[in-house]
Amino acid sequence: xxxxxxxxxxxxxxxxxxxxxxxxxxxxxxxxxxxxxxxxxxxxxxxxxxxxxxxxxxxxxxxxxxxxxx
Amino acid sequence: xxxxxxxxxxxxxxxxxxxxxxxxxxxxxxxxxxxxxxxxxxxxxxxxxxxxxxxxxxxxxxxxxxxxxx
Amino acid sequence: xxxxxxxxxxxxxxxxxxxxxxxxxxxxxxxxxxxxxxxxxxxxxxxxxxxxxxxxxxxxxxxxxxxxxx
Amino acid sequence: xxxxxxxxxxxxxxxxxxxxxxxxxxxxxxxxxxxxxxxxxxxxxxxxxxxxxxxxxxxxxxxxxxxxxx
Amino acid sequence: xxxxxxxxxxxxxxxxxxxxxxxxxxxxxxxxxxxxxxxxxxxxxxxxxxxxxxxxxxxxxxxxxxxxxx
Amino acid sequence: xxxxxxxxxxxxxxxxxxxxxxxxxxxxxxxxxxxxxxxxxxxxxxxxxxxxxxxxxxxxxxxxxxxxxx
Numbered sequence: 240x241x242x243x244x245x246x247x248x249x250x251x252x253x254x255x256x257x258x259x260x261x262x263x264x265x266x267x268x269x270x271x272x273x274x275x276x277x278x279x280x281x282x283x284x285x286x287x288x289x290x291x292x293x294x295x296x297x298x299x300x301x302x303x304x305x306x307x308x309x
Numbered sequence: 310x311x312x313x314x315x316x317x318x319x320x321x322x323x324x325x326x327x328x329x330x331x332x333x334x335x336x337x338x339x340x341x342x343x344x345x346x347x348x349x350x351x352x353x354x355x356x357x358x359x360x361x362x363x364x365x366x367x368x369x370x371x372x373x374x375x376x377x378x379x
Numbered sequence: 380x381x382x383x384x385x386x387x388x389x390x391x392x393x394x395x396x397x398x399x400x401x402x403x404x405x406x407x408x409x410x411x412x413x414x415x416x417x418x419x420x421x422x423x424x425x426x427x428x429x430x431x432x433x434x435x436x437x438x439x440x441x442x443x444x445x446x447x448x449x
Numbered sequence: 450x451x452x453x454x455x456x457x458x459x460x461x462x463x464x465x466x467x468x469x470x471x472x473x474x475x476x477x478x479x480x481x482x483x484x485x486x487x488x489x490x491x492x493x494x495x496x497x498x499x500x501x502x503x504x505x506x507x508x509x510x511x512x513x514x515x516x517x518x519x
Numbered sequence: 520x521x522x523x524x525x526x527x528x529x530x531x532x533x534x535x536x537x538x539x540x541x542x543x544x545x546x547x548x549x550x551x552x553x554x555x556x557x558x559x560x561x562x563x564x565x566x567x568x569x570x571x572x573x574x575x576x577x578x579x580x581x582x583x584x585x586x587x588x589x
Numbered sequence: 590x591x592x593x594x595x596x597x598x599x600x601x602x603x604x605x606x607x608x609x610x611x612x613x614x615x616x617x618x619x620x621x622x623x624x625x626x627x628x629x630x631x632x633x634x635x636x637x638x639x640x641x642x643x644x645x646x647x648x649x650x651x652x653x654x655x656x657x658x659x
Binding site: 442 | 457473476478482484486492493496498502503506508511512515516518
């Protein structure tokens with residue numbers, strides 16, 4: 240499937256933290272750049288996410304804010 | 310200010326596309342990794358975003374989905 | 380690609396409305412049920428969305444609210 | 450109240466899964482079409498959501514992505 | 520309708536800025552506190568938003584970030 | 590850091606509710622106006638949020654819906 244999310248960044252799962260409803264997934268997408276995701280625990284299990292697995296961080300452009308230093 | 314968004318990725322503005330209400334900002338955050346953001350045109354002007362300026366992509370973890378190849 | 384978004388609802392494009400930065404896409408997912416999406420105009424063109432094309436509405440569970448009648 | 454969310458889809462609660470902070474609600478909105486929502490546990494209780502109750506899935510258009518098959 | 524969004528803040532429309540697809544609405548919710556919303560132009564028209572009209576800002580708790588000063 | 594989120598509302602932490610993955614933070618931003626946020630438990634700890642601490646509610650304009658009474 241091709242999706243409209245403008246950001247699809249490939250990486251590798253570094254950490255999976257499972258709660259009863261939510262799960263926190265940490266991806267490493269480049270040396271020193273990690274992206275943290277919170278998805279449902281059900282999805283984390285369905286995608287069989289575990290340390291070392293290749294995965295994509297998918298982010299809709301309207302969910303990205305911009306910050307600048309003073 | 311320190312913010313709760315788990316993802317704050319530093320980069321450089323590569324492109325600014327202004328519409329009447331929205332603006333699309335492209336950041337390069339690593340060689341070959343770009344992040345596209347849609348913010349309000351007002352914010353884009355307030356932050357004086359333009360090509361080459363250093364900026365951060367700020368993304369709440371609950372807005373990051375995960376994809377895996379089959 | 381398999382994605383973590385809990386909601387992937389198949390439908391058919393009913394309307395595409397293009398703005399300079401954003402685009403509004405209306406999908407019909409069942410008789411009498413339409414889902415409206417706002418994505419970037421760039422994505423709408425990249426996915427070659429047009430009336431009649433089959434497409435999926437993809438929605439992260441944390442972006443769905445619930446309402447009940449009094 | 451009338452709200453700006455473009456998508457208000459009526460359905461029936463099929464499942465409620467409560468965690469300490471979050472809750473996962475599954476609505477059936479048409480034969481074979483379910484929509485999953487993650488809201489706060491507090492809201493789930495306040496709305497007295499339970500299996501069989503009629504409810505609406507409310508989704509802002511900017512939170513709907515589009516996918517197309519290759 | 521009663522909705523799961525934890526934040527429903529009453530106010531008065533202060534400004535409406537219409538684009539071709541999106542609209543920017545500014546609400547004043549308390550003396551000196553404004554909340555800015557971007558919704559679809561279609562919704563802005565459907566709700567007949569205009570300066571002085573009473574309206575609510577509705578925000579899902581998972582879309583609120585927290586910042587603290589150093 | 591200056592950020593693109595149009596809404597940065599100062600307040601005081603009134604309640605912190607920690608779950609295993611998520612945390613719910615209640616801010617009081619004006620007399621009688623509270624804003625509830627769900628962030629990751631990790632962020633809540635990193636920001637050392639506790640009752641009485643000054644903090645900001647940060648909300649992207651595209652995440653604010655509008656409601657009007659009939």
